[in-house]
Amino acid sequence: MVxxxxxxxxxxxxxxxxxxxxxxxxxxxxEGDGIGPDIWAAAQPVLDAAVARAYRGxxxxxxxxxxxxxxxxxxxxxxxPPGTLDGIRRCVVALKGPLTTPVGQGxxxxxxxxxxxxxxxxxxxxxxxxxxxxxxxxxPERVNMVIFRENTEDVYAGIEWASGSEEARRLSxxxxxxxxxxxxxxxxxxxxxxxxxxTQRLVRRAIVYAMERRLPSVTLVHKGNIMKFTEGAxxxxxxxxxxxxxxxxxxxxxxLASKYGGNVxxxxxxxxxxxxxxxxxxxxxxxxxxxxxxTPNLNGDYLSDALAAQVGGLGMAPGANIGDSCAxxxxxxxxxxxxxxxxxxxxxSLILSGVMMxxxxxxxxxxxxxEESIRKTIEDRIVTYDLARQMAGAREVxxxxxxxxxxxxxx
Numbered sequence: 061m062v063x064x065x066x067x068x069x070x071x072x073x074x075x076x077x078x079x080x081x082x083x084x085x086x087x088x089x090x091e092g093d094g095i096g097p098d099i100w101a102a103a104q105p106v107l108d109a110a111v112a113r114a115y116r117g118x119x120x121x122x123x124x125x126x127x128x129x130x131x132x133x134x135x136x137x138x139x140x141p142p143g144t145l146d147g148i149r150r151c152v153v154a155l156k157g158p159l160t161t162p163v164g165q166g167x168x169x170x171x172x173x174x175x176x177x178x179x180x181x182x183x184x185x186x187x188x189x190x191x192x193x194x195x196x197x198x199x200p201e202r203v204n205m206v207i208f209r210e211n212t213e214d215v216y217a218g219i220e221w222a223s224g225s226e227e228a229r230r231l232s233x234x235x236x237x238x239x240x241x242x243x244x245x246x247x248x249x250x251x252x253x254x255x256x257x258x259t260q261r262l263v264r265r266a267i268v269y270a271m272e273r274r275l276p277s278v279t280l281v282h283k284g285n286i287m288k289f290t291e292g293a294x295x296x297x298x299x300x301x302x303x304x305x306x307x308x309x310x311x312x313x314x315x316l317a318s319k320y321g322g323n324v325x326x327x328x329x330x331x332x333x334x335x336x337x338x339x340x341x342x343x344x345x346x347x348x349x350x351x352x353x354x355t356p357n358l359n360g361d362y363l364s365d366a367l368a369a370q371v372g373g374l375g376m377a378p379g380a381n382i383g384d385s386c387a388x389x390x391x392x393x394x395x396x397x398x399x400x401x402x403x404x405x406x407x408x409s410l411i412l413s414g415v416m417m418x419x420x421x422x423x424x425x426x427x428x429x430x431e432e433s434i435r436k437t438i439e440d441r442i443v444t445y446d447l448a449r450q451m452a453g454a455r456e457v458x459x460x461x462x463x464x465x466x467x468x469x470x471x
Contacts, residue, residue: 068122071152071421077384079152081421083119088147092157093129094395095459099407100157102463106430107414109467114426124151129159129170139170145177149386155417156390157410160397171390172218175211180381180388181258182265183209183357185364186416190431192438193372194450202348203370206275208266209360211381213258214290216357220250254290254356260301265382266354267306270329275351278302278310280333281359294356295333302331336363343367368392375406375446378413380420389417403458406444408434411466433469437462440469 069082091100104123111119126147133139139161148154159170174180185207189200197203221228228249235241243249263280270278280299284292302310311320311328324330334342336359342350343366355363368377379392391409399405411430418427438447441454442465448456457465 066124073152073385084122086122086124086151088124088126088151088154090126090128090156091131093160094158094397094400095405096157096395098403098405098459099391099410102407102459103410103414106411106463106466109470110426110429113470114429126154140173148178148388152386153417153420154388155414156388158391158393158395160395172216174388175381178383178386180383181211182262182382183211183360184380184382186378187367187371189371190435190438193376194447195370197370200370203367205350206352207360207364208262208352208354209364210258210262210357213254214357215250215252217253223248252290254294256297259294259297263298263301263354264305266352267302270352271309277330277332277350278352278354279350281336281339281353281355282333283336285335291356298354339363340366373446374409376408376412378409378416380413380416387420389413403460404445405459406446407459407463429470433466436469437465
């Protein structure tokens with residue numbers, strides 16, 4: 061996968077999976093399908109310009125393309141070549157555009173497969189309002205939270221059988237004969253696995269994130285009132301992890317009431333939980349009370365998209381998939397094939413995912429430079445079509461022009 065002409069130095073992992081980042085890191089990128097080439101062409105110059113300006117030429121990203129999706133099928137006959145997986149592991153850090161799963165290639169989802177095969181167990185999606193963005197709510201500026209969504213378990217594990225299949229029939233018989241469970245005739249059946257290990261490593265990462273950034277709370281979001289041994293266990297295991305590993309750094313809502321008179325002890329993070337359907341109301345009515353959300357897979361998928369709608373939509377929603385040995389930052393929207401090659405779609409999601417990547421590298425100066433330049437560009441009402449149609453007096457620009465405008469606002 062890596063040719064002899066590749067320049068730059070490899071990122072390595074130190075103790076406790078801490079990144080050791082050289083000044084010339086090799087970072088993998090997957091261009092993506094559909095609109096992927098358009099938004100990548102707009103995003104890369106923004107990130108490169110920010111690094112060059114922030115560090116005055118002393119640091120530079122050396123990009124390494126890793127084929128996946130339709131491009132990989134054309135080049136190598138398969139949508140997810142082993143060399144691409146090896147390349148992500150070798151790079152440690154990668155940035156990815158949206159991928160579509162080619163019909164008949166045997167994979168349920170390329171995106172899910174990448175997360176599972178690389179054990180990228182934490183889907184991290186920060187949601188924050190940038191001044192000037194259109195919003196359907198009155199006070200979008202109150203939204204500032206980060207979702208940690210478990211990425212490998214739950215219904216997304218893909219364990220299901222079609223109605224009418226032999227597997228579904230046999231499983232129905234086993235459930236009826238051995239467990240006394242009666243199902244409707246000829247059902248499709250799915251299995252929802254959730255484990256203590258999968259839950260606790262996700263909650264651990266969420267709490268550490270809150271500690272490092274001095275955020276006030278971590279909320280466990282679950283449907284444990286109904287699914288007591290999966291979602292309910294998520295809540296139970298999350299509290300157990302906080303008590304076992306972070307007893308001196310955290311406090312529960314019950315402890316606040318019983319021990320501290322409702323006052324948070326200095327330096328403590330409040331660990332609380334909310335039922336999922338209630339949480340959807342909370343993020344609309346009282347978003348300022350929530351800072352980090354730790355969720356099972358499906359809940360996090362729903363919530364992150366709903367929150368993104370409050371702050372400009374998926375076109376401005378960044379995301380990352382992080383494991384202990386590597387991380388992949390990605391646009392959170394789809395491939396939008398009807399817009400492919402039209403230089404039209406908002407590249408903001410990929411650019412802001414690049415901001416997350418820069419922070420992950422420890423290059424926060426470059427990250428803040430990109431954020432500030434995006435904010436200035438939007439405040440000047442220079443936006444792509446998805447935002448322009450919601451903003452009076454906006455100047456609609458192409459995907460590439462939006463990227464160039466961001467670079468110009470750095471100067």
